Amino acid sequence: MNDRFDAVDPAADAVRMRELEVAGExxxxxGRLYATGAKARRDTLVVFFPPGGFVADNLDDSDGFLRRLAGVSHAPVVLASSYTLATVRPFPAAVEDAHAVLLWATKNKTRLGWSGKHLLVAGIEAGANLAAVCALMSRDRGAxxxxxQVLIMPMLDPGxxxxxxREMPNCPDQEKLADGCAAAYRGYLPNAADRTHPYASPLQSSRLKNLPPALILSxxxxxxxxxxxxxxAxxxxxxxQATVRRMLPAPQMADNRNECACEGPALAAIADFIADLEGQERLPA
Structure with missing residues:
Protein backbone atom coordinates (compact mmCIF):
# COMPACT_ATOMS: atom_id res chain seq x y z
CA MET A 1 0.00 0.00 0.00
CA ASN A 2 1.16 3.48 -0.81
CA ASP A 3 0.98 5.48 2.42
CA ARG A 4 1.52 8.89 0.84
CA PHE A 5 -1.18 11.33 1.91
CA ASP A 6 -1.99 14.37 -0.18
CA ALA A 7 -2.76 17.86 1.09
CA VAL A 8 -5.95 18.38 3.01
CA ASP A 9 -8.80 20.11 1.16
CA PRO A 10 -10.49 22.50 3.62
CA ALA A 11 -13.58 22.75 1.43
CA ALA A 12 -14.11 19.00 1.78
CA ASP A 13 -14.18 18.92 5.58
CA ALA A 14 -10.51 18.02 6.05
CA VAL A 15 -10.77 14.90 3.92
CA ARG A 16 -7.55 13.01 3.36
CA MET A 17 -6.86 10.77 0.37
CA ARG A 18 -4.54 7.78 0.34
CA GLU A 19 -3.56 5.95 -2.81
CA LEU A 20 -3.61 2.15 -2.60
CA GLU A 21 -3.96 -1.00 -4.64
CA VAL A 22 -6.98 -3.27 -4.47
CA ALA A 23 -7.52 -6.77 -5.81
CA GLY A 24 -9.55 -7.17 -8.98
CA GLU A 25 -10.54 -10.42 -10.63
CA GLY A 31 -7.64 2.67 -5.81
CA ARG A 32 -8.03 5.67 -3.54
CA LEU A 33 -9.26 5.84 0.04
CA TYR A 34 -10.99 9.01 1.27
CA ALA A 35 -11.80 9.75 4.91
CA THR A 36 -11.97 12.59 7.38
CA GLY A 37 -9.90 12.54 10.55
CA ALA A 38 -13.01 12.58 12.71
CA LYS A 39 -13.07 8.89 13.62
CA ALA A 40 -10.57 6.07 13.90
CA ARG A 41 -13.04 3.60 12.38
CA ARG A 42 -16.32 4.26 10.56
CA ASP A 43 -19.42 2.12 10.33
CA THR A 44 -20.13 2.86 6.64
CA LEU A 45 -17.87 2.10 3.69
CA VAL A 46 -18.90 3.34 0.24
CA VAL A 47 -17.17 1.54 -2.64
CA PHE A 48 -17.33 3.84 -5.65
CA PHE A 49 -16.77 3.18 -9.36
CA PRO A 50 -16.09 6.24 -11.53
CA PRO A 51 -17.63 7.22 -14.86
CA GLY A 52 -15.74 6.92 -18.11
CA GLY A 53 -17.94 4.97 -20.49
CA PHE A 54 -16.12 1.71 -19.64
CA VAL A 55 -13.14 2.96 -21.70
CA ALA A 56 -11.53 5.71 -19.58
CA ASP A 57 -10.02 5.80 -16.09
CA ASN A 58 -11.72 8.79 -14.46
CA LEU A 59 -10.46 8.44 -10.91
CA ASP A 60 -8.68 11.79 -11.17
CA ASP A 61 -11.76 13.56 -12.51
CA SER A 62 -13.87 12.15 -9.66
CA ASP A 63 -11.50 13.40 -6.93
CA GLY A 64 -13.45 16.53 -5.97
CA PHE A 65 -16.76 14.69 -5.76
CA LEU A 66 -15.22 11.89 -3.68
CA ARG A 67 -13.71 14.34 -1.21
CA ARG A 68 -17.09 15.94 -0.67
CA LEU A 69 -18.78 12.55 -0.43
CA ALA A 70 -16.38 11.49 2.34
CA GLY A 71 -17.13 14.75 4.13
CA VAL A 72 -20.93 14.46 4.25
CA SER A 73 -22.71 13.93 7.56
CA HIS A 74 -22.04 10.52 9.13
CA ALA A 75 -18.58 10.74 7.47
CA PRO A 76 -18.36 7.47 5.57
CA VAL A 77 -15.04 6.11 4.43
CA VAL A 78 -14.99 6.03 0.62
CA LEU A 79 -13.00 3.54 -1.45
CA ALA A 80 -12.80 4.47 -5.13
CA SER A 81 -11.56 1.80 -7.50
CA SER A 82 -10.59 1.55 -11.13
CA TYR A 83 -11.59 -1.48 -13.21
CA THR A 84 -10.43 -3.22 -16.37
CA LEU A 85 -11.28 -1.01 -19.34
CA ALA A 86 -13.17 -2.35 -22.34
CA THR A 87 -10.20 -1.45 -24.53
CA VAL A 88 -8.24 -4.12 -22.64
CA ARG A 89 -10.95 -6.72 -22.07
CA PRO A 90 -14.66 -6.15 -22.72
CA PHE A 91 -17.65 -7.41 -20.70
CA PRO A 92 -17.67 -9.06 -18.20
CA ALA A 93 -14.17 -8.04 -17.10
CA ALA A 94 -15.22 -4.74 -15.49
CA VAL A 95 -18.11 -6.20 -13.50
CA GLU A 96 -15.99 -9.11 -12.31
CA ASP A 97 -13.38 -6.60 -11.15
CA ALA A 98 -16.02 -4.53 -9.37
CA HIS A 99 -17.39 -7.51 -7.47
CA ALA A 100 -13.88 -8.66 -6.59
CA VAL A 101 -13.14 -5.22 -5.13
CA LEU A 102 -16.18 -5.51 -2.85
CA LEU A 103 -14.97 -8.89 -1.61
CA TRP A 104 -11.47 -7.48 -1.10
CA ALA A 105 -12.90 -4.64 0.99
CA THR A 106 -14.67 -7.05 3.34
CA LYS A 107 -11.36 -8.83 3.95
CA ASN A 108 -9.41 -5.62 4.58
CA LYS A 109 -11.62 -3.77 7.05
CA THR A 110 -8.83 -2.76 9.41
CA ARG A 111 -6.71 -1.48 6.56
CA LEU A 112 -9.62 0.68 5.38
CA GLY A 113 -10.61 2.02 8.79
CA TRP A 114 -14.04 0.41 8.53
CA SER A 115 -15.93 -1.48 11.21
CA GLY A 116 -17.55 -3.81 8.69
CA LYS A 117 -21.08 -2.79 9.61
CA HIS A 118 -22.52 -1.10 6.48
CA LEU A 119 -21.22 -1.67 2.94
CA LEU A 120 -22.60 0.47 0.11
CA VAL A 121 -21.78 0.35 -3.57
CA ALA A 122 -21.98 3.51 -5.70
CA GLY A 123 -21.07 4.90 -9.09
CA ILE A 124 -21.71 7.48 -11.78
CA GLU A 125 -22.82 6.64 -15.35
CA ALA A 126 -20.78 3.54 -16.39
CA GLY A 127 -19.65 3.22 -12.77
CA ALA A 128 -23.30 3.19 -11.71
CA ASN A 129 -23.93 0.34 -14.12
CA LEU A 130 -21.19 -1.60 -12.33
CA ALA A 131 -22.65 -0.66 -8.94
CA ALA A 132 -26.12 -1.89 -9.91
CA VAL A 133 -24.68 -5.10 -11.33
CA CYS A 134 -22.60 -5.64 -8.18
CA ALA A 135 -25.84 -5.67 -6.21
CA LEU A 136 -27.16 -8.42 -8.49
CA MET A 137 -23.92 -10.40 -8.38
CA SER A 138 -23.62 -10.13 -4.60
CA ARG A 139 -27.14 -11.48 -4.20
CA ASP A 140 -26.59 -14.28 -6.73
CA ARG A 141 -23.22 -15.32 -5.27
CA GLY A 142 -24.17 -14.89 -1.63
CA ALA A 143 -21.52 -12.27 -0.80
CA GLN A 149 -26.63 1.00 -3.65
CA VAL A 150 -26.25 4.58 -4.91
CA LEU A 151 -26.71 4.99 -8.65
CA ILE A 152 -25.97 8.45 -10.07
CA MET A 153 -27.03 9.06 -13.67
CA PRO A 154 -26.78 5.30 -14.25
CA MET A 155 -26.21 3.65 -17.64
CA LEU A 156 -28.66 0.75 -17.44
CA ASP A 157 -29.99 0.25 -20.98
CA PRO A 158 -27.53 -0.71 -23.74
CA GLY A 159 -30.45 -0.48 -26.18
CA ARG A 166 -33.81 9.17 -28.09
CA GLU A 167 -35.67 12.48 -28.08
CA MET A 168 -32.78 14.85 -27.53
CA PRO A 169 -33.49 18.56 -27.44
CA ASN A 170 -31.21 20.70 -29.56
CA CYS A 171 -28.40 20.65 -27.01
CA PRO A 172 -24.83 19.78 -28.08
CA ASP A 173 -23.86 18.58 -24.58
CA GLN A 174 -26.77 16.14 -24.40
CA GLU A 175 -26.21 14.92 -27.94
CA LYS A 176 -22.56 14.36 -27.07
CA LEU A 177 -23.54 12.31 -24.01
CA ALA A 178 -25.99 10.20 -26.03
CA ASP A 179 -23.37 9.55 -28.71
CA GLY A 180 -20.83 8.76 -25.99
CA CYS A 181 -23.15 6.18 -24.41
CA ALA A 182 -23.64 4.47 -27.76
CA ALA A 183 -19.89 4.34 -28.37
CA ALA A 184 -19.27 3.10 -24.82
CA TYR A 185 -21.63 0.18 -25.22
CA ARG A 186 -20.15 -0.73 -28.61
CA GLY A 187 -16.76 -1.05 -26.96
CA TYR A 188 -17.96 -2.72 -23.77
CA LEU A 189 -20.40 -5.14 -25.40
CA PRO A 190 -18.93 -6.14 -28.78
CA ASN A 191 -21.00 -9.34 -28.66
CA ALA A 192 -24.55 -8.21 -29.41
CA ALA A 193 -26.01 -11.11 -27.42
CA ASP A 194 -24.51 -9.69 -24.23
CA ARG A 195 -26.64 -6.55 -24.48
CA THR A 196 -29.59 -8.30 -22.85
CA HIS A 197 -27.55 -10.02 -20.14
CA PRO A 198 -28.70 -8.74 -16.72
CA TYR A 199 -25.07 -8.19 -15.71
CA ALA A 200 -24.75 -5.78 -18.66
CA SER A 201 -28.28 -4.39 -18.69
CA PRO A 202 -29.81 -4.38 -15.19
CA LEU A 203 -32.92 -2.69 -16.58
CA GLN A 204 -33.67 -5.86 -18.58
CA SER A 205 -33.36 -8.17 -15.58
CA SER A 206 -36.44 -10.14 -14.59
CA ARG A 207 -34.93 -11.08 -11.21
CA LEU A 208 -34.74 -8.03 -8.98
CA LYS A 209 -35.96 -9.41 -5.65
CA ASN A 210 -33.86 -9.36 -2.49
CA LEU A 211 -31.63 -6.48 -3.55
CA PRO A 212 -30.39 -3.79 -1.15
CA PRO A 213 -32.17 -0.42 -0.90
CA ALA A 214 -31.34 1.89 -3.78
CA LEU A 215 -30.90 5.62 -4.14
CA ILE A 216 -31.14 6.55 -7.81
CA LEU A 217 -30.28 10.08 -8.90
CA SER A 218 -30.72 11.73 -12.28
CA ALA A 233 -39.94 1.72 -10.53
CA GLN A 241 -36.84 -0.06 -1.33
CA ALA A 242 -35.98 2.47 -4.05
CA THR A 243 -35.69 6.23 -3.71
CA VAL A 244 -35.60 8.02 -7.05
CA ARG A 245 -34.70 11.69 -7.26
CA ARG A 246 -34.84 13.82 -10.40
CA MET A 247 -32.78 16.90 -9.73
CA LEU A 248 -33.00 20.26 -11.45
CA PRO A 249 -30.62 20.91 -14.35
CA ALA A 250 -27.07 21.60 -13.22
CA PRO A 251 -26.24 25.32 -13.19
CA GLN A 252 -24.16 26.56 -16.08
CA MET A 253 -20.78 27.78 -14.90
CA ALA A 254 -19.01 30.91 -16.15
CA ASP A 255 -16.48 28.85 -18.09
CA ASN A 256 -19.26 26.82 -19.78
CA ARG A 257 -18.80 23.79 -17.52
CA ASN A 258 -21.76 22.18 -15.78
CA GLU A 259 -21.63 21.21 -12.13
CA CYS A 260 -21.28 17.43 -12.21
CA ALA A 261 -24.49 15.56 -11.36
CA CYS A 262 -26.02 18.60 -9.62
CA GLU A 263 -23.45 17.88 -6.96
CA GLY A 264 -24.90 19.73 -3.97
CA PRO A 265 -28.38 18.14 -4.09
CA ALA A 266 -26.83 14.76 -4.92
CA LEU A 267 -24.56 14.83 -1.88
CA ALA A 268 -27.44 15.90 0.37
CA ALA A 269 -29.56 13.00 -0.89
CA ILE A 270 -26.69 10.55 -0.34
CA ALA A 271 -26.13 11.86 3.19
CA ASP A 272 -29.82 11.31 4.00
CA PHE A 273 -29.70 7.83 2.45
CA ILE A 274 -26.69 6.84 4.56
CA ALA A 275 -28.29 8.24 7.71
CA ASP A 276 -31.45 6.20 7.06
CA LEU A 277 -29.46 3.02 6.46
CA GLU A 278 -27.40 3.50 9.60
CA GLY A 279 -30.63 3.88 11.53
CA GLN A 280 -31.88 0.49 10.38
CA GLU A 281 -31.17 -2.43 12.66
CA ARG A 282 -31.46 -5.10 10.01
CA LEU A 283 -29.56 -5.21 6.74
CA PRO A 284 -31.17 -6.70 3.63
CA ALA A 285 -30.41 -10.32 2.85
Whole structure:
Protein backbone atom coordinates (compact mmCIF):
# COMPACT_ATOMS: atom_id res chain seq x y z
CA MET A 1 0.00 0.00 0.00
CA ASN A 2 1.16 3.48 -0.81
CA ASP A 3 0.98 5.48 2.42
CA ARG A 4 1.52 8.89 0.84
CA PHE A 5 -1.18 11.33 1.91
CA ASP A 6 -1.99 14.37 -0.18
CA ALA A 7 -2.76 17.86 1.09
CA VAL A 8 -5.95 18.38 3.01
CA ASP A 9 -8.80 20.11 1.16
CA PRO A 10 -10.49 22.50 3.62
CA ALA A 11 -13.58 22.75 1.43
CA ALA A 12 -14.11 19.00 1.78
CA ASP A 13 -14.18 18.92 5.58
CA ALA A 14 -10.51 18.02 6.05
CA VAL A 15 -10.77 14.90 3.92
CA ARG A 16 -7.55 13.01 3.36
CA MET A 17 -6.86 10.77 0.37
CA ARG A 18 -4.54 7.78 0.34
CA GLU A 19 -3.56 5.95 -2.81
CA LEU A 20 -3.61 2.15 -2.60
CA GLU A 21 -3.96 -1.00 -4.64
CA VAL A 22 -6.98 -3.27 -4.47
CA ALA A 23 -7.52 -6.77 -5.81
CA GLY A 24 -9.55 -7.17 -8.98
CA GLU A 25 -10.54 -10.42 -10.63
CA UNK A 26 -7.19 -11.00 -12.34
CA UNK A 27 -4.79 -8.59 -10.70
CA UNK A 28 -4.23 -5.40 -8.78
CA UNK A 29 -6.19 -2.24 -9.56
CA UNK A 30 -5.57 1.39 -8.72
CA GLY A 31 -7.64 2.67 -5.81
CA ARG A 32 -8.03 5.67 -3.54
CA LEU A 33 -9.26 5.84 0.04
CA TYR A 34 -10.99 9.01 1.27
CA ALA A 35 -11.80 9.75 4.91
CA THR A 36 -11.97 12.59 7.38
CA GLY A 37 -9.90 12.54 10.55
CA ALA A 38 -13.01 12.58 12.71
CA LYS A 39 -13.07 8.89 13.62
CA ALA A 40 -10.57 6.07 13.90
CA ARG A 41 -13.04 3.60 12.38
CA ARG A 42 -16.32 4.26 10.56
CA ASP A 43 -19.42 2.12 10.33
CA THR A 44 -20.13 2.86 6.64
CA LEU A 45 -17.87 2.10 3.69
CA VAL A 46 -18.90 3.34 0.24
CA VAL A 47 -17.17 1.54 -2.64
CA PHE A 48 -17.33 3.84 -5.65
CA PHE A 49 -16.77 3.18 -9.36
CA PRO A 50 -16.09 6.24 -11.53
CA PRO A 51 -17.63 7.22 -14.86
CA GLY A 52 -15.74 6.92 -18.11
CA GLY A 53 -17.94 4.97 -20.49
CA PHE A 54 -16.12 1.71 -19.64
CA VAL A 55 -13.14 2.96 -21.70
CA ALA A 56 -11.53 5.71 -19.58
CA ASP A 57 -10.02 5.80 -16.09
CA ASN A 58 -11.72 8.79 -14.46
CA LEU A 59 -10.46 8.44 -10.91
CA ASP A 60 -8.68 11.79 -11.17
CA ASP A 61 -11.76 13.56 -12.51
CA SER A 62 -13.87 12.15 -9.66
CA ASP A 63 -11.50 13.40 -6.93
CA GLY A 64 -13.45 16.53 -5.97
CA PHE A 65 -16.76 14.69 -5.76
CA LEU A 66 -15.22 11.89 -3.68
CA ARG A 67 -13.71 14.34 -1.21
CA ARG A 68 -17.09 15.94 -0.67
CA LEU A 69 -18.78 12.55 -0.43
CA ALA A 70 -16.38 11.49 2.34
CA GLY A 71 -17.13 14.75 4.13
CA VAL A 72 -20.93 14.46 4.25
CA SER A 73 -22.71 13.93 7.56
CA HIS A 74 -22.04 10.52 9.13
CA ALA A 75 -18.58 10.74 7.47
CA PRO A 76 -18.36 7.47 5.57
CA VAL A 77 -15.04 6.11 4.43
CA VAL A 78 -14.99 6.03 0.62
CA LEU A 79 -13.00 3.54 -1.45
CA ALA A 80 -12.80 4.47 -5.13
CA SER A 81 -11.56 1.80 -7.50
CA SER A 82 -10.59 1.55 -11.13
CA TYR A 83 -11.59 -1.48 -13.21
CA THR A 84 -10.43 -3.22 -16.37
CA LEU A 85 -11.28 -1.01 -19.34
CA ALA A 86 -13.17 -2.35 -22.34
CA THR A 87 -10.20 -1.45 -24.53
CA VAL A 88 -8.24 -4.12 -22.64
CA ARG A 89 -10.95 -6.72 -22.07
CA PRO A 90 -14.66 -6.15 -22.72
CA PHE A 91 -17.65 -7.41 -20.70
CA PRO A 92 -17.67 -9.06 -18.20
CA ALA A 93 -14.17 -8.04 -17.10
CA ALA A 94 -15.22 -4.74 -15.49
CA VAL A 95 -18.11 -6.20 -13.50
CA GLU A 96 -15.99 -9.11 -12.31
CA ASP A 97 -13.38 -6.60 -11.15
CA ALA A 98 -16.02 -4.53 -9.37
CA HIS A 99 -17.39 -7.51 -7.47
CA ALA A 100 -13.88 -8.66 -6.59
CA VAL A 101 -13.14 -5.22 -5.13
CA LEU A 102 -16.18 -5.51 -2.85
CA LEU A 103 -14.97 -8.89 -1.61
CA TRP A 104 -11.47 -7.48 -1.10
CA ALA A 105 -12.90 -4.64 0.99
CA THR A 106 -14.67 -7.05 3.34
CA LYS A 107 -11.36 -8.83 3.95
CA ASN A 108 -9.41 -5.62 4.58
CA LYS A 109 -11.62 -3.77 7.05
CA THR A 110 -8.83 -2.76 9.41
CA ARG A 111 -6.71 -1.48 6.56
CA LEU A 112 -9.62 0.68 5.38
CA GLY A 113 -10.61 2.02 8.79
CA TRP A 114 -14.04 0.41 8.53
CA SER A 115 -15.93 -1.48 11.21
CA GLY A 116 -17.55 -3.81 8.69
CA LYS A 117 -21.08 -2.79 9.61
CA HIS A 118 -22.52 -1.10 6.48
CA LEU A 119 -21.22 -1.67 2.94
CA LEU A 120 -22.60 0.47 0.11
CA VAL A 121 -21.78 0.35 -3.57
CA ALA A 122 -21.98 3.51 -5.70
CA GLY A 123 -21.07 4.90 -9.09
CA ILE A 124 -21.71 7.48 -11.78
CA GLU A 125 -22.82 6.64 -15.35
CA ALA A 126 -20.78 3.54 -16.39
CA GLY A 127 -19.65 3.22 -12.77
CA ALA A 128 -23.30 3.19 -11.71
CA ASN A 129 -23.93 0.34 -14.12
CA LEU A 130 -21.19 -1.60 -12.33
CA ALA A 131 -22.65 -0.66 -8.94
CA ALA A 132 -26.12 -1.89 -9.91
CA VAL A 133 -24.68 -5.10 -11.33
CA CYS A 134 -22.60 -5.64 -8.18
CA ALA A 135 -25.84 -5.67 -6.21
CA LEU A 136 -27.16 -8.42 -8.49
CA MET A 137 -23.92 -10.40 -8.38
CA SER A 138 -23.62 -10.13 -4.60
CA ARG A 139 -27.14 -11.48 -4.20
CA ASP A 140 -26.59 -14.28 -6.73
CA ARG A 141 -23.22 -15.32 -5.27
CA GLY A 142 -24.17 -14.89 -1.63
CA ALA A 143 -21.52 -12.27 -0.80
CA UNK A 144 -20.77 -9.65 0.17
CA UNK A 145 -23.78 -8.41 2.08
CA UNK A 146 -24.70 -4.93 0.86
CA UNK A 147 -26.59 -2.34 2.88
CA UNK A 148 -27.39 -0.13 -0.11
CA GLN A 149 -26.63 1.00 -3.65
CA VAL A 150 -26.25 4.58 -4.91
CA LEU A 151 -26.71 4.99 -8.65
CA ILE A 152 -25.97 8.45 -10.07
CA MET A 153 -27.03 9.06 -13.67
CA PRO A 154 -26.78 5.30 -14.25
CA MET A 155 -26.21 3.65 -17.64
CA LEU A 156 -28.66 0.75 -17.44
CA ASP A 157 -29.99 0.25 -20.98
CA PRO A 158 -27.53 -0.71 -23.74
CA GLY A 159 -30.45 -0.48 -26.18
CA UNK A 160 -30.61 3.30 -25.56
CA UNK A 161 -34.35 2.95 -26.08
CA UNK A 162 -35.83 5.43 -23.60
CA UNK A 163 -37.52 8.65 -24.62
CA UNK A 164 -35.04 10.86 -22.76
CA UNK A 165 -32.20 9.22 -24.67
CA ARG A 166 -33.81 9.17 -28.09
CA GLU A 167 -35.67 12.48 -28.08
CA MET A 168 -32.78 14.85 -27.53
CA PRO A 169 -33.49 18.56 -27.44
CA ASN A 170 -31.21 20.70 -29.56
CA CYS A 171 -28.40 20.65 -27.01
CA PRO A 172 -24.83 19.78 -28.08
CA ASP A 173 -23.86 18.58 -24.58
CA GLN A 174 -26.77 16.14 -24.40
CA GLU A 175 -26.21 14.92 -27.94
CA LYS A 176 -22.56 14.36 -27.07
CA LEU A 177 -23.54 12.31 -24.01
CA ALA A 178 -25.99 10.20 -26.03
CA ASP A 179 -23.37 9.55 -28.71
CA GLY A 180 -20.83 8.76 -25.99
CA CYS A 181 -23.15 6.18 -24.41
CA ALA A 182 -23.64 4.47 -27.76
CA ALA A 183 -19.89 4.34 -28.37
CA ALA A 184 -19.27 3.10 -24.82
CA TYR A 185 -21.63 0.18 -25.22
CA ARG A 186 -20.15 -0.73 -28.61
CA GLY A 187 -16.76 -1.05 -26.96
CA TYR A 188 -17.96 -2.72 -23.77
CA LEU A 189 -20.40 -5.14 -25.40
CA PRO A 190 -18.93 -6.14 -28.78
CA ASN A 191 -21.00 -9.34 -28.66
CA ALA A 192 -24.55 -8.21 -29.41
CA ALA A 193 -26.01 -11.11 -27.42
CA ASP A 194 -24.51 -9.69 -24.23
CA ARG A 195 -26.64 -6.55 -24.48
CA THR A 196 -29.59 -8.30 -22.85
CA HIS A 197 -27.55 -10.02 -20.14
CA PRO A 198 -28.70 -8.74 -16.72
CA TYR A 199 -25.07 -8.19 -15.71
CA ALA A 200 -24.75 -5.78 -18.66
CA SER A 201 -28.28 -4.39 -18.69
CA PRO A 202 -29.81 -4.38 -15.19
CA LEU A 203 -32.92 -2.69 -16.58
CA GLN A 204 -33.67 -5.86 -18.58
CA SER A 205 -33.36 -8.17 -15.58
CA SER A 206 -36.44 -10.14 -14.59
CA ARG A 207 -34.93 -11.08 -11.21
CA LEU A 208 -34.74 -8.03 -8.98
CA LYS A 209 -35.96 -9.41 -5.65
CA ASN A 210 -33.86 -9.36 -2.49
CA LEU A 211 -31.63 -6.48 -3.55
CA PRO A 212 -30.39 -3.79 -1.15
CA PRO A 213 -32.17 -0.42 -0.90
CA ALA A 214 -31.34 1.89 -3.78
CA LEU A 215 -30.90 5.62 -4.14
CA ILE A 216 -31.14 6.55 -7.81
CA LEU A 217 -30.28 10.08 -8.90
CA SER A 218 -30.72 11.73 -12.28
CA UNK A 219 -31.20 15.26 -13.56
CA UNK A 220 -34.05 16.87 -15.44
CA UNK A 221 -31.83 17.45 -18.48
CA UNK A 222 -30.06 14.07 -18.29
CA UNK A 223 -30.49 11.73 -21.31
CA UNK A 224 -30.11 8.82 -18.87
CA UNK A 225 -33.03 10.09 -16.79
CA UNK A 226 -35.78 7.78 -18.03
CA UNK A 227 -33.82 4.56 -17.60
CA UNK A 228 -32.87 5.62 -14.07
CA UNK A 229 -36.51 6.22 -13.18
CA UNK A 230 -37.67 3.04 -14.94
CA UNK A 231 -35.16 1.00 -12.94
CA UNK A 232 -36.34 2.56 -9.70
CA ALA A 233 -39.94 1.72 -10.53
CA UNK A 234 -38.98 -1.82 -11.48
CA UNK A 235 -37.07 -2.34 -8.24
CA UNK A 236 -40.06 -1.09 -6.27
CA UNK A 237 -42.28 -3.51 -8.18
CA UNK A 238 -40.09 -6.35 -6.90
CA UNK A 239 -40.37 -5.12 -3.32
CA UNK A 240 -37.01 -3.37 -3.17
CA GLN A 241 -36.84 -0.06 -1.33
CA ALA A 242 -35.98 2.47 -4.05
CA THR A 243 -35.69 6.23 -3.71
CA VAL A 244 -35.60 8.02 -7.05
CA ARG A 245 -34.70 11.69 -7.26
CA ARG A 246 -34.84 13.82 -10.40
CA MET A 247 -32.78 16.90 -9.73
CA LEU A 248 -33.00 20.26 -11.45
CA PRO A 249 -30.62 20.91 -14.35
CA ALA A 250 -27.07 21.60 -13.22
CA PRO A 251 -26.24 25.32 -13.19
CA GLN A 252 -24.16 26.56 -16.08
CA MET A 253 -20.78 27.78 -14.90
CA ALA A 254 -19.01 30.91 -16.15
CA ASP A 255 -16.48 28.85 -18.09
CA ASN A 256 -19.26 26.82 -19.78
CA ARG A 257 -18.80 23.79 -17.52
CA ASN A 258 -21.76 22.18 -15.78
CA GLU A 259 -21.63 21.21 -12.13
CA CYS A 260 -21.28 17.43 -12.21
CA ALA A 261 -24.49 15.56 -11.36
CA CYS A 262 -26.02 18.60 -9.62
CA GLU A 263 -23.45 17.88 -6.96
CA GLY A 264 -24.90 19.73 -3.97
CA PRO A 265 -28.38 18.14 -4.09
CA ALA A 266 -26.83 14.76 -4.92
CA LEU A 267 -24.56 14.83 -1.88
CA ALA A 268 -27.44 15.90 0.37
CA ALA A 269 -29.56 13.00 -0.89
CA ILE A 270 -26.69 10.55 -0.34
CA ALA A 271 -26.13 11.86 3.19
CA ASP A 272 -29.82 11.31 4.00
CA PHE A 273 -29.70 7.83 2.45
CA ILE A 274 -26.69 6.84 4.56
CA ALA A 275 -28.29 8.24 7.71
CA ASP A 276 -31.45 6.20 7.06
CA LEU A 277 -29.46 3.02 6.46
CA GLU A 278 -27.40 3.50 9.60
CA GLY A 279 -30.63 3.88 11.53
CA GLN A 280 -31.88 0.49 10.38
CA GLU A 281 -31.17 -2.43 12.66
CA ARG A 282 -31.46 -5.10 10.01
CA LEU A 283 -29.56 -5.21 6.74
CA PRO A 284 -31.17 -6.70 3.63
CA ALA A 285 -30.41 -10.32 2.85
Missing amino acids: QGLLK PRLAG LSTCSM ADDDPLRDEAEAYG KLAGFGV
